[in-house]
Amino acid sequence: MGTSFADRFYEKKWGVFCHFLFDPPGGSHLKERLSELPWDTRVSMVDTDKLAAALHEMGAGYFFITLMQGRKYMAAPNATYDRIAGTKPGEACPHRDLIEDLYTSLSRYGIDLYLYYTGDGPYIDREVGERFGFVEPRKDVSEDFVRKWASVLDEYARRYKGKVRGWWIDGCYPYFGYTTELLTIYHDTLKAVDPDCGIAFNVHGVKDELIKNHPLEDFTPGEFNSPYYVPKARFIDGAQAHLLMPVGPMWGTPGCTYTREQMADYVRRVREAGGIPTFDVLILPDGSFDPAQQDALTLRGML
Numbered sequence: 001m002g003t004s005f006a007d008r009f010y011e012k013k014w015g016v017f018c019h020f021l022f023d024p025p026g027g028s029h030l031k032e033r034l035s036e037l038p039w040d041t042r043v044s045m046v047d048t049d050k051l052a053a054a055l056h057e058m059g060a061g062y063f064f065i066t067l068m069q070g071r072k073y074m075a076a077p078n079a080t081y082d083r084i085a086g087t088k089p090g091e092a093c094p095h096r097d098l099i100e101d102l103y104t105s106l107s108r109y110g111i112d113l114y115l116y117y118t119g120d121g122p123y124i125d126r127e128v129g130e131r132f133g134f135v136e137p138r139k140d141v142s143e144d145f146v147r148k149w150a151s152v153l154d155e156y157a158r159r160y161k162g163k164v165r166g167w168w169i170d171g172c173y174p175y176f177g178y179t180t181e182l183l184t185i186y187h188d189t190l191k192a193v194d195p196d197c198g199i200a201f202n203v204h205g206v207k208d209e210l211i212k213n214h215p216l217e218d219f220t221p222g223e224f225n226s227p228y229y230v231p232k233a234r235f236i237d238g239a240q241a242h243l244l245m246p247v248g249p250m251w252g253t254p255g256c257t258y259t260r261e262q263m264a265d266y267v268r269r270v271r272e273a274g275g276i277p278t279f280d281v282l283i284l285p286d287g288s289f290d291p292a293q294q295d296a297l298t299l300r301g302m303l
Contacts, residue, residue: 005166005198005218006240010276012061012112013303014267017244018283019252020046020065020098022073034285039073042285043094051287052105059300062112064168064244064278065102067156069118072125075099080155084148085128092128099156103163112165115156119178119186119201120171121149141177143185150189157193166198168221168244172213173203180214187216200242210275212237219276227258227266227277234274241275247293254282256292264302271303 003011022039034042055063068074072092074081076099082089089095103113120138122128129135133145157164167190172178183201190197202221203213210220210231220236222243231241247256247263263279270277279297282290 005196006235008112008165009062009198009219009240009242010234010274012276013271014060014276014299015062015064015112015114015278016055016058016060016289016297017064017116017278017280018066018289019069019280020075020283021069021252022071024252024282038090039092040090040094040096043075043096043098045285046098046101046287048098048101048105048287051102051283051289052109052111054289054294055106055111056109057300058294058298059303060111060297062114062165062278063102063106064114064116065099066116067099068122069116069170070120070122070124072122072128076156078152078155081152084152085122085131087128092122099160099164103160113160113163114166114168114198115160115164116168116170117153117156117186118171119146119149119169119173119183120176121145138176141182143182146182146185150185153186154189154193157190157197161194164194164197166200166219168200168202170202170221172201173205178203183214184216187214198240200239210236210241210243212239222275222278227263227279230269231273231275241273242278243270243275244278244280246280247296248280248282248290251280252282254290254292256290256296258296260296260298260302263296264299267299267303 074093076097077093121132198218200219200221201214206223219240219242224245281293
């Protein structure tokens with residue numbers, strides 16, 4: 001019998017998360033630098049070999065990256081998306097398959113790949129959002145929208161079967177109208193393709209403790225605003241205890257107020273409790289990381 005999802009995830013010790021987006025969160029300096037570049041060009045600028053080598057030197061066991069968030073721009077091609085959105089390849093979905101290239105680069109070091117997806121789709125770009133059926137004020141989410149959005153997810157899941165180890169799905173809030181039954185459509189879409197993948201649903205956002213958000217989720221989304229919380233047990237109602245937090249002042253912002261020793265100590269305490277910590281790090285246009293954050297998370301040989 002093979003290693004379970006939870007065991008493989010736990011054995012990877014800790015990892016890095018990056019918001020790779022058209023609008024970098026909190027990174028006004030990046031927005032100014034990137035505002036004139038087409039999305040297709042920006043995706044082509046990422047040096048996945050450099051990114052993977054940096055993660056290896058840091059000692060990270062896995063890497064999360066956003067497929068999208070809020071806007072129409074996706075990190076990889078998707079014909080289903082283009083058909084529903086009415087977009088052409090290179091407009092919203094780039095020509096380059098960044099996810100495939102990341103997998104190739106990360107695999108050289110045995111670093112696992114995870115993807116971030118959302119439950120609210122391209123709601124910010126109103127024309128495209130309306131074609132999917134969900135825009136501001138983001139309420140009364142319909143099964144029609146969920147099934148359209150799940151069909152985009154299905155194409156990605158099939159392409160990356162066996163390459164992507166798990167999915168962190170954001171924006172699944174009850175005040176959008178999400179129910180357990182609607183979220184189960186995403187769950188079943190992914191599990192039908194790859195029963196061994198892990199899934200987490202961010203239903204409640206930042207909480208002061210770990211909770212399981214969906215009866216079938218495999219790991220907790222574990223959103224916190226800073227590295228302080230230590231889980232009480234390895235499993236939360238059967239889901240692997242997992243925490244996600246920024247090491248910068250905010251998500252996707254530069255700078256770090258923590259020392260390498262502080263980060264190593266925190267990882268040790270979380271791991272001893274049975275948890276898995278993931279740290280949000282600012283990604284730069286060429287695929288490198290914020291230097292201060294990378295320095296604080298260079299933990300190889302310390303754990």
